[in-house]
Amino acid sequence: MNTGLITRYTGALYSAPEHCRPRYDEFRDMFSEGQLKSKLWLIQELGKHTDFSNKSIAIAGSWFATLAFLLLEDKKNTNLKISCIDIDSRCNEFVRFLMKENELETINRVTADMHDYSYSENVVINTSCEHLQDINKWLELVPQQSLVALQTNDFFSHPSHVSCVKSLTDFQAIINPQLSETLYAGELNLGIYTRYMILGRKR
Numbered sequence: 001m002n003t004g005l006i007t008r009y010t011g012a013l014y015s016a017p018e019h020c021r022p023r024y025d026e027f028r029d030m031f032s033e034g035q036l037k038s039k040l041w042l043i044q045e046l047g048k049h050t051d052f053s054n055k056s057i058a059i060a061g062s063w064f065a066t067l068a069f070l071l072l073e074d075k076k077n078t079n080l081k082i083s084c085i086d087i088d089s090r091c092n093e094f095v096r097f098l099m100k101e102n103e104l105e106t107i108n109r110v111t112a113d114m115h116d117y118s119y120s121e122n123v124v125i126n127t128s129c130e131h132l133q134d135i136n137k138w139l140e141l142v143p144q145q146s147l148v149a150l151q152t153n154d155f156f157s158h159p160s161h162v163s164c165v166k167s168l169t170d171f172q173a174i175i176n177p178q179l180s181e182t183l184y185a186g187e188l189n190l191g192i193y194t195r196y197m198i199l200g201r202k203r
């Protein structure tokens with residue numbers, strides 16, 4: 001990661017109106033070691049199965065788009081299009097202040113419930129599975145053969161987590177029936193919680 005990512009966010013904290021800026025606790029969480037390591041892990045493992053250049057990517061539950069900007073900050077990733085879908089209107093309003101003028105065609109900001117979005121991208125990512133009551137209900141909306149990347153965790157005590165899992169095996173039991181092929185399944189111990197990730201092809 002380079003300093004470009006940090007200066008994007010600190011710059012936008014100056015320029016964006018207060019009502020859409022991430023709160024202190026959100027900013028702290030977004031740039032916590034666990035959140036950043038989890039996203040770099042996803043980019044590393046997913047990058048073994050796809051080149052990000054010339055791809056379209058949907059990020060469901062994109063929050064303040066750290067994953068999108070981590071992908072864009074890597075100069076190898078050219079001509080990618082990223083749709084950031086989040087139900088919280090503050091997120092994509094703030095994202096506009098993170099974007100450079102030449103990224104207007106690169107990032108599609110969508111304020112919507114991820115269940116109401118029509119997925120047509122090559123790659124569909126959801127690192128917010130722990131925020132959904134029923135991950136399968138959402139996954140059913142993703143077209144066959146899409147490359148999917150999913151993360152959840154065992155951080156049950158977090159107030160906004162509604163569907164954590166106890167283990168990778170439990171996560172696989174939920175997700176595997178919806179995949180025609182599993183490309184990766186792993187876990188990352190982050191101290192106070194463990195993150196689980198599955199990459200695969202949608203059945």
Ligand SMILES: C[S@@+](CC[C@H](N)C(=O)[O-])C[C@H]1O[C@@H](n2cnc3c(N)ncnc32)[C@H](O)[C@@H]1O
Pocket residue numbers: 035060061062063064085086087088091112113114115126127128131132
């Ligand atoms: C705390 S954040 C992200 C945590 C996650 N570990 C990550 O960094 O990807 C969860 C995000 O999911 C969004 N979200 C939750 N339910 C959603 C839904 N049904 N549709 C779209 N976004 C949703 C929230 O608004 C929030 O921005």
